Amino acid sequence: MLLLSACAQQGATDQGKEVHRLYGVIMGLGAFVFVLVEGLLIFSIIRFRKRDETPPPQVFGSNRALLGFFAFGAVLVAVLFPFGERTLSDLQKQEPPLVALRIEAFQWEWTAFYLNEGIFTTGRTLKQPMVMELPVAEPIHITLVSRDVMHGFYIPAFLFMRNAIPGHPTTFTFTPNKIGTYPAQCTEFCGLWHSRMTFVVKVVSPTDYADWVKRKTLKGIGGTCSPHGSDVHLVAKNTTWNTSCIAIPAGQALSLTVANEDEGVKHNFAIWKSIQDAIAKKGQIYQTGPFPGVATHTYSVTATAQLQPGRYYFQCNVHGVAMAGAFIVK
Amino acid sequence: MSTAEMAGDERAVRGTSSPVLGMVLFVASEAMFFAAFFAIYAMSYSSQPSWPPKGVTVPSIGVPSVMTGLIVASSFFLQLGVRAIRRGDGRRLSLWLATTLLLGATFVALQLFGYSQIEFGIRSGIYASLFYVMTGVALAHVVGGVVFLLLVLVRSATGHLTMVRHEPAEAAAIYWHFVVIVSVALYVVFYLLVSVQPKGP
Amino acid sequence: MAVTEARPKPLAPEPRRGRVLTWLTTTDHKKIGILYLVNSFAFFVIAGILALLMRSELARPGTQFLSARAYNQVFTEHGTLMIFLVIFPTLAGFGNYFVPLQIGALDMAFPRVNALSFWLLPVGGLTIVSGFVAKGGAAAGGWTSFAPLSEQLGTGEDLWIAGLLLVGAASILGAINFIVTILRMRAPGMSMMRMPIFCWSTLATSLLVVLATPVITAGLVMLFTDRNLGTSFFSAAKGGSPLYWQHVFWFFGHPEVYMLILAAWGIVSEILPVFSGKPLFGYRGVVLAFLLITALSFSVWAHHMFVTGAVELPFFSITTEMISIPTGVLFFNWLATLWKGKLRFEPPMLFALGFVAMFLIGGIDGVWMASPAMDFAIHDTYWVVAHFHYVLFGGTVFGIMAGVYYWFPKITGRMLSRRLGLWHFWLQLVGFNLTFFPMHMLGLQGMPRRVADYAPDRGWNTLNLLSSIGAFVIAAAMVVFAVNVILTLRKPRTAPADPWSGNTLEWATTSPPPPHNFDRLPVIGSARPVYDARLAGTVAEGDGS
């Protein structure tokens, strides 16, 4: 039991601190019950070992005792429950958030959209986990969604977890209060690579945060490349395209080949007007049907013939910005 | 005969013999089985903006009303049969059993006919899922009930059921009444409610 | 004091058939009980070996023995088999053997249904296990098989569904049989409030089975049609919801865990009094607690869904915490039974005391998670794994072992070796704590469950290694147990009718009992007819064997 208290995490958010306090209360209560019951048990084992043949007293119990036993538990619950509820209502308090995030979970990666800043950060399955930075001492408001199955958004150091549920967005708020780097992980079993669905949360000073946002904004989907011609070959492997930029001549149909090398994972290829449109799910120009790997499909795309020269955006609709790039018509 | 067995016989006469008690428990279990589906129905109902959801054309209420009427009537007839055998009248029991069977079989036929009239397929969303699976498992129960009644009819017609020993008839009746209740409940949620009182946006 | 003549009715002689055929076609509750126990032990070895595979993989970070794909199948099958084909059927096996004996009946109410409900079990179990040779492997969605993940998986998942449907049907039939037997087949004088406490626990378990298991049957039907017929119960895109599966699963799942513990409480409540030389303290309180827990267990299911954020948190929190009140009553009644007793530390008693000590820890672990705010920090971490192994292994498996040592002489006519029993007990106690205590700390440090691999830099390495070593100590304990059983079975049948100075009717007949159970029944004037008879000097000795 002592060992257990040593393992408790402090809780690196305001809310986590509350949970830690609750932890103390439950620990105390649990230790009390533990010591009482195990103590009586061990005492009985030592004291009442059979030593002679005199028959022990035949006691059948009484209503008084029964009442007492019920009362004991009832009192403990009456103490415990209000503490738990207080902490819970503290957790659920909403503060006006500075940073509003939309976090999307999918097999087996995370993407975080910073709604006010217009940037995103994402991981690539089996290659590199998502790294998200948060400013210290600011309330963070998160909307959590899942694109496929149940996932669990869990930052152990924050003592907080919430499921990402398909078709059922949930929201919550927390305020990190300690600068540091915190490993985090998916905690709802989500299939083959559940164990690799990790991410990293960096809580940084407001200036560092501003820097990070700036760097992210510049990087974006801003690349450029020379034309591919009207034959486009794409390979999806480890939830990544083999290119982050496709350029085609204007006014031509395309012959598109998509090779999906991720065994058992579905991908598709879609062209959108812009990344904003893709997030809002409107203005899609073209999409192939999603199909699981390992497989290769070829499509002839006529929708591109009507496109005005300019910058567009492509992605795998299954994995969103985690598998995306610039689509340029020259 | 031991006292235990004598006590057993006494209870058999009072109508709480082991097979009947077993059937009551089985029906309780079946009730929970259907309750799970109805709970999902209720959760879907309350979470959808309109019910039936857009794009679902509710089949006309005519044939289902007739079907439900028939099966409710069959329950009464079966109970008349049970009353008869409690008086020791095996011939009457056989008669009422046959009537019930006939009505049950008609119900099955009409239900199958009904399926052929439905315009939405099983793949077209939550309403279709609930409709086909719930009516499907219920239909399987009706068919099971018909088979059960048939077996009882054979025993009754061959004179195996008497005033004192007729647990199969009692048990079959309990099961059949339960199936009828389920059919009525399904009628209410899939025909009456959605025709008379659809939930709109 | 007189001994009533009961059942002088001569039985038709057992037809002589081949030995195997006798077992295949038997409808004798005792033989069926033995079949249950043997079948459960076979699946225990399979599921235990799967556990050893997992622990070998987790001993060190990195992937050594099992790929992620294999690991996911292994823990799914481990959990499923342990719960549905080991723990529950073992308890049902004891029920089959001892409920009719304890209430002075000839057999179960429906002997042929009884045989059917047994035989569905190995069929269902093998269906589930056969996933390992199916294309795409065995089910790999966890024993909880959450949708919509479970709708992506291969053939193994359909086999899992089919197997569980069979096992579910078997347990419902079995439960109906128990309830009717207990309500209708009691010997004269055996009123409900004189009934052995193990029968009460079986009655409560059976009520849970009858009312909760059909709900998962419905869920499995929906999962099956979603997977194969294109319905959309659990698919959010087409109007369903993944949460429906969770509601259905846990509405069954929580009562299920009490189905897994109630009969173990019953066994322990039989054994503690016998080896303390006292009656069970507060018999009526224990019965009341059983019934309260049975009723309450239908109102707590969403404590498994706290982190979905989509359930009424305070309601499910308070109902969950309230369950600890009647459970506490059980504990205090057990302690009061020991109090001022004359304790004899035979192996059954040791396992029963181990049960009390270990189940307490698991119960307290449970209360931690009953506070939603706390659960947000530890849900689906190894804390949960620690909790349920403390209640399931520390509780039920210890209880089962207590029952095995207690009733083995009755079933086989032979006493298990006390010396090997002590070895078994201490190895199991030490190995168990070594395996599962470190999981508390892993959970608090945030190690998620159901992972095939973990990062080497999170400080989880030592604790995992300890836990893996512990698993092999448990395996050693189980080998000692197996050796004990095998050696004992080769000895002659010398066990007396009542080796432990028992209280209940099974000790009033020979060891093993004759096919018709009793040659004569003692007078049943209290909850302890055999104790009364012993006191009056009219020990009902059987005719020996």
Ligand code: HEA
């Ligand atoms: C035999 C099986 C069994 C039993 C008996 C219990 C008993 C309890 N369980 Fe457990 N539980 C499981 C098997 C069991 N559980 C399993 C298998 C899971 C995981 C499922 C999965 O996800 O795979 C689980 C998960 C689980 C969760 C979900 C955790 C999560 O996923 O986040 C919760 C949350 O509330 C919980 C709570 C409890 C409580 C409060 C009890 C109580 O009944 C305990 C009561 C006992 C005591 C409290 C001790 C004695 C009492 C006293 C001495 C009185 C005084 C004490 C107090 C008032 C504190 N359990």
Ligand code: HEA
């Ligand atoms: C009653 C139930 C029960 C029992 C007894 C056990 C017993 C054990 N369990 Fe299990 N466990 C579960 C129920 C149970 N478990 C459940 C429900 C899950 C959740 C699954 C999920 O997440 O879906 C789980 C998950 C689970 C995990 C977590 C997996 C994960 O989340 O990634 C782990 C990890 O260590 C584990 C380990 C063990 C170990 C080491 C044992 C050991 O105690 C096993 C010991 C037994 C043996 C070692 C048997 C060997 C026997 C012999 C050697 C006899 C020899 C025979 C002859 C010679 C004839 N279990």
Ligand code: CUA
């Ligand atoms: Cu995502 Cu586990």
Ligand SMILES: [Cu+2]
């Ligand atoms: Cu529970």
